[in-house]
Each structure stands twice: as C-alpha cells, then as structure tokens.
Amino acid sequence: xxxxxxxxxxxxxxxxxxxxxxxxxxxxxxxxxxxxxxxxxxxxxxxxxxxxxxxxxxxxxxxxxxxxxxxxxxxxxxxxxxxxxxxxxxxxxxxxxxxxxxxxxxxxxxxxxxxxxxxxxxxxxxxxxxxxxxxxxxxxxxxxxxxxxxxxxxxxxxxxxxxxxxxxxxxxxxxxxxxxxxxxxxxxxxxxxxxxxxxxxxxxxxxxxxxxxxxxxxxxxxxxxxxxxxxxxxxxxxxxxxxxxxxxxxxxxxxxxxxxxxxxxxxxxxxxxxxxxxxxxxxxxxxxxxxxxxxxxxxxxxx
Amino acid sequence: xxxxxxxxxxxxxxxxxxxxxxxxxxxxxxxxxxxxxxxxxxxxxxxxxxxxxxxxxxxxxxxxxxxxxxxxxxxxxxxxxxxxxxxxxxxxxxxxxxxxxxxxxxxxxxxxxxxxxxxxxxxxxxxxxxxxxxxxxxxxxxxxxxxxxxxxxxxxxxxxxxxxxxxxxxxxxxxxxxxxxxxxxxxxxxxxxxxxxxxxxxxxxxxxxxxxxxxxxxxxxxxxxxxxxxxxxxxxxxxxxxxxxxxxxxxxxxxxx
Numbered sequence: 001x002x003x004x005x006x007x008x009x010x011x012x013x014x015x016x017x018x019x020x021x022x023x024x025x026x027x028x029x030x031x032x033x034x035x036x037x038x039x040x041x042x043x044x045x046x047x048x049x050x051x052x053x054x055x056x057x058x059x060x061x062x063x064x065x066x067x068x069x070x071x072x073x074x075x076x077x078x079x080x081x082x083x084x085x086x087x088x089x090x091x092x093x094x095x096x097x098x099x100x101x102x103x104x105x106x107x108x109x110x111x112x113x114x115x116x117x118x119x120x121x122x123x124x125x126x127x128x129x130x131x132x133x134x135x136x137x138x139x140x141x142x143x144x145x146x147x148x149x150x151x152x153x154x155x156x157x158x159x160x161x162x163x164x165x166x167x168x169x170x171x172x173x174x175x176x177x178x179x180x181x182x183x184x185x186x187x188x189x190x191x192x193x194x195x196x197x198x199x200x201x202x203x204x205x206x207x208x209x210x211x212x213x214x215x216x217x218x219x220x221x222x223x224x225x226x227x228x229x230x231x232x233x234x235x236x237x238x239x240x241x242x243x244x245x246x247x248x249x250x251x252x253x254x255x256x257x258x259x260x261x262x263x264x265x266x267x268x269x270x271x272x273x274x275x276x277x278x279x280x281x282x283x284x285x286x287x288x289x290x291x292x293x294x295x296x297x298x299x300x301x302x303x
Numbered sequence: 304x305x306x307x308x309x310x311x312x313x314x315x316x317x318x319x320x321x322x323x324x325x326x327x328x329x330x331x332x333x334x335x336x337x338x339x340x341x342x343x344x345x346x347x348x349x350x351x352x353x354x355x356x357x358x359x360x361x362x363x364x365x366x367x368x369x370x371x372x373x374x375x376x377x378x379x380x381x382x383x384x385x386x387x388x389x390x391x392x393x394x395x396x397x398x399x400x401x402x403x404x405x406x407x408x409x410x411x412x413x414x415x416x417x418x419x420x421x422x423x424x425x426x427x428x429x430x431x432x433x434x435x436x437x438x439x440x441x442x443x444x445x446x447x448x449x450x451x452x453x454x455x456x457x458x459x460x461x462x463x464x465x466x467x468x469x470x471x472x473x474x475x476x477x478x479x480x481x482x483x484x485x486x487x488x489x490x491x492x493x494x495x496x497x498x499x500x501x502x503x504x505x506x507x508x509x510x511x512x513x514x515x516x517x518x519x520x521x522x523x524x525x526x527x528x529x530x531x532x533x534x535x536x537x538x539x540x541x542x543x544x545x546x547x548x549x550x551x552x553x554x555x556x557x558x559x560x
Contacts, residue, residue, distance in 0.1 A: 031357055031372045031386065032357070032370050032371065032372030032373075033370070033372060034372050034374065057386065058433060077431055078431055078432050078433055078434075079430045079431040079432055079433030079434075080430055080431065081430040081433070083333075083369070083370035083371070083372060084369045084370050087428070087429065087430060088430070091428070092427070092428040092429075095424075095425065095428040096424060096425055096426070096427065096428055097424070098423065098424040102428075104417055104431055104432065104464075105432070106432040106433070106434070106435075106436035106437045106440075107356065107386060107390055107432065107433055107434045107436075107437055108387070108390040108391075108393070108394070108434070108436075108437040109436070109437075111386065111387045111390070115387060126394070127394055127440060127441060127479065127480070127481055128394070128436055128437045128440045128441065129436055129440070130440065130466070130478040130479050130480055131463075131466050131469045131474065131475070131477070131478030131479075131480060132413075132436060132463045132464060132465065132466050132469075133417070133422070133462045133463045133464065134417075134432060134436060134464065136463075137422045137462070139422070139423070155479070156479040157479075158479075185374070185377040185383050186357050186358040186359050186372070186377055186383040186384065186385065186386075187358065187383075187384065187385040188357070188358070188385060188386055189385060189386050189387055190385070191385060191387075192385075192387055241374060243374050243377050243378075247374060248374075297374075301365070301374075301378050302374060302377065302378045303374030303375060303377075303378055
C-alpha cells in the first residue's frame with residue numbers, strides 16, 4: 001500500500017521550529033553561501049530560542065545569525081568564513097568578548113564525530129588534528145579526543161567520540177510530502193548531519209510527487225524515514241543560493257556582512273529582515289520580486 | 304625577448320604552478336592556488352586531477368569561481384559529492400598535493416588560522432582550520448602560499464592549527480601523521496623549501512629585484528639558505544597570456560598592477 005496524504009510530514013516553519021526546545025544541540029546544513037537553511041534560522045530567532053549549541057563544520061550563516069541574535073551558547077566548529085567577504089563578524093566578536101564558548105576541530109575531525117553517530121558506533125578513528133593545538137587546547141568538550149591504536153596493526157589513531165545533535169535543520173532542493181529529499185549539486189555534510197541527529201527538520205524549495213523522486217533515485221540524499229518534518233519554503237536559502245534554482249545574492253550578502261561588523265547596525269538588520277516580518281513571505285516581499293527573478297538560475301548553467 | 308612587464312602575483316602563480324606535476328591528484332582552494340592549478344593544467348600538467356574540499360571533483364568552470372562552494376564549479380564538473388567524501392580521499396592516501404594559505408607560519412611550516420592572542424577571549428578570532436589541518440596531515444606534499452611580512456612569519460605561531468614539521472625533525476612521525484609535510488612556501492618575495500636535516504625553512508630562490516636581506520628583514524625567525532640561491536624564473540609570454548586572457552581575464556585574483 002502506498003503512503004497517503006494522512007502520512008504527510010508537511011508543516012509550517014513556525015510549527016517545525018516551535019518543536020525545538022531551548023538548550024538544544026543543533027546542526028544546520030549549508031556550505032559557504034549554498035544550501036543555507038536561512039528561513040528556518042530566521043524563524044528560530046523570531047521565536048527567541050535560548051542557550052542553543054551548534055555542532056558545525058563550516059556553516060557560517062547559521063553560526064553568525066544565531067550568535068548575532070544572542071541565541072547561541074556554545075559552538076563546535078572547524079571554520080566560519082563568509083567566502084568572498086571576510087571573517088564571520090558577529091561570531092568573531094562574540095568569541096573575542098567571551099560571550100560564547102567555542103571548541104575547534106578540523107572539517108574531517110568534526111564530521112567524523114557525526115559520521116560515528118550516523119554509523120551507530122561510539123567513536124571514529126582518524127588520522128587528523130594530531131600534534132596540533134586543536135587537540136592540545138580543550139574548551140568545553142571534555143571528550144574531545146583520545147589517542148588509541150588499531151587492535152590489528154597497532155597504528156596510532158586520534159579517536160573522536162560520536163555526537164548526536166538533537167535536531168538537524170536542513171534545506172534541500174526538493175522532497176515529497178514524506179520527506180524523501182533530493183539535492184542538486186555538491187551536498188556538503190548534510191548526509192552525515194541528518195543521519196547523526198535525533199530529529200531532522202527539512203525545508204525544501206519545492207514539494208514534488210513521490211513518482212518524481214522515484215524517477216531520479218540517484219539524486220535522493222535522505223530517504224523519508226530519516227526526516228521528521230517537511231516545510232516548503234521557496235527561496236528558503238536566500239541570501240544563500242540553491243544550485244539549479246537561484247544564485248546566492250552577492251548584494252544582500254554584502255549588506256548583511258557590512259551590517260554584521262557592529263552590534264548596533266546588526267540590530268537594525270535583524271529588526272528589518274527578521275523581527276520586522278511575520279514570516280518568510282514577508283521577508284521575500286522585502287527582497288522583492290525583481291531581485292529574486294534576477295537570481296533565478298539559468299537552466300543550462302544551473303546558476 | 305625577455306618579459307619584464309609582470310606582477311609579483313603573476314610570478315607567484317607561475318612559481319606555484321611548477322609544484323603541480325602531471326598525473327597527480329591535488330586538492331586546491333580559491334585564490335592563487337586555483338589560478339596556479341589551472342595554469343599547470345593548461346601547460347605542463349594536462350592530466351592533473353583537481354578537486355575542492357566542498358566535494359567538487361575536476362571542475363571546468365566557464366567563468367572563474369570566487370569560492371570553493373561557487374555554483375560555477377558545480378555546473379561543469381566530473382563529480383559533485385559531499386565534503387566528507389572529498390576529505391576522505393586524503394585519509395585514503397589518494398592525494399599527492401595540497402595548497403594552503405596562512406595567517407601565521409613559523410620556521411617549521413606550522414600554520415595558525417584560528418586565533419591571534421589566547422584561545423579563550425582572543426584578540427582576534429580568525430576562521431579556523433577548515434580542511435587545512437586535514438590536508439596538511441594527510442596530503443603527500445603541501446605547498447603554502449602567503450604574503451611575506453614579519454608578522455605573518457613569527458618565530459612561534461600563537462596557535463598551531465595546521466601541522467608543518469611541528470617541533471622539528473621526527474615531529475610528524477611522533478604525532479603519527481601520514482603526509483610528508485610542507486615542501487615549498489611561495490611568497491611575494493621568494494620561494495622557500497625546508498632543510499632535510501633540521502626541517503627549518505630555507506630560501507631557495509629570490510624574486511627579481513629582491514635580496515636575501517629583504518627576505519630576512521620580513522621574517523621573524525632566522526632563515527636558512529640553500530647552497531645555491533637562484534632567481535625565481537620569470538613568467539613566459541605564453542604563461543602571461545593564459546593568466547591574463549583565459550584564466551583570470553577580469554583580474555579577480557591577479558591584479559594587473
């Protein structure tokens with residue numbers, strides 16, 4: 001028997017985000033200015049969540065917005081950088097002023113923690129980070145690493161412990177109503193994040209029939225049984241981009257980045273684009289149809 | 304006719320491109336490493352495989368990309384995968400060469416890209432490792448590209464994000480690192496390597512018009528010098544044409560001086 005509409009996981013951004021308790025350990029999708037779950041992050045900010053932890057690799061947008069809005073308590077990270085612009089300003093300022101705690105990893109190191117959880121093992125042996133201050137200097141992760149050796153060859157390894165975020169917030173290209181989700185282009189660490197997390201909240205550019213998903217199964221990144229809630233949010237990654245849908249918005253990213261250099265100008269940014277709108281449609285109205293149409297991808301190029 | 308009209312950045316791109324050998328697999332970032340890699344691929348290394356930590360393998364972009372997550376790289380590539388896949392190629396021993404930048408680099412080629420000042424409440428928080436630690440731990444060879452100033456070349460990094468030779472000879476082996484470490488540092492003043500015995504940085508060639516004193520004055524530690532310090536080879540007419548007309552026609556990474 002095929003699943004029917006009563007099995008649908010489709011909900012609103014407001015309801016999906018309302019299900020996230022204060023103090024949650026989040027992981028958010030996105031690489032540089034693509035696949036960014038901005039609409040869901042804005043909703044977190046509007047709902048005034050508190051004391052969040054972020055387990056991340058390089059998801060600069062979630063980190064910077066959440067820090068700038070004062071929602072973040074601690075961050076595990078490898079690298080936060082606004083590619084093409086500069087440092088992650090809200091985040092850097094908060095670290096410099098001691099307002100948030102950070103724990104550094106390498107890309108492979110932190111993703112190995114997620115991959116261990118995804119595979120249902122309690123740790124992952126790696127050959128990275130050894131000999132450096134990433135291991136020598138610990139902040140809040142008491143279980144950051146342990147040296148171990150292979151039981152077969154006695155080769156030394158840096159073991160990192162499995163980590164299971166409470167919620168993964170992922171923005172994908174498209175899904176059916178059951179959460180079978182597809183992504184066009186490079187996929188960052190979405191798969192590891194979603195497989196590691198206890199719950200997955202998915203937003204997508206479009207909801208398509210299951211038959212359309214099944215027609216291109218090689219594009220499916222997450223089967224629906226791994227996804228708990230599905231929200232349809234067109235332009236949900238803006239000012240980031242989605243390959244084959246729309247390019248990232250250089251102009252708006254520049255506006256954001258400039259505003260993020262100081263607390264007061266960033267407050268104004270939030271007041272205008274996050275607190276000052278009721279939902280994502282209000283935000284898109286602010287960006288304007290003309291700009292959104294300019295960003296739409298050329299079908300041949302994909303950007 | 305000798306070419307005289309070229310910029311330091313063009314010279315650096317040409318010097319860095321020489322580090323790429325045909326038939327190899329290299330992990331690259333944006334900026335000068337990307338320019339140098341494309342130059343190598345169009346000249347002496349046509350079968351080099353180039354990939355980005357973002358999971359993009361062998362991209363042939365129609366326009367120059369401005370970041371490793373740029374859709375221009377995704378739109379025309381051999382494989383668009385995930386980051387964990389891309390970096391696992393390093394741990395799997397598949398990667399010959401990696402390029403890195405640096406906020407700080409010491410005499411053993413260790414790199415800081417995490418904090419200026421203490422780790423807790425630093426003076427300046429900079430981006431962090433990213434894939435750099437992974438690349439430097441695991442790629443067979445590493446080439447570093449940096450602007451040459453005393454502040455960027457201190458005696459000791461304030462935080463070691465990315466391993467060079469760590470505390471000297473045998474440091475990498477003691478830490479259990481698989482890659483062989485940095486082999487070259489290309490700056491706007493010189494090309495440097497590392498002494499086999501001491502693992503300390505040594506000057507191998509000077510860019511035209513630069514003296515050894517200039518390089519030492521801009522370095523916060525004592526530099527060794529190779530037995531013969533030559534002049535960094537200048538770009539050929541064809542290399543300059545490729546850089547200016549085909550690879551970076553808009554001067555995104557290589558300013559026209």
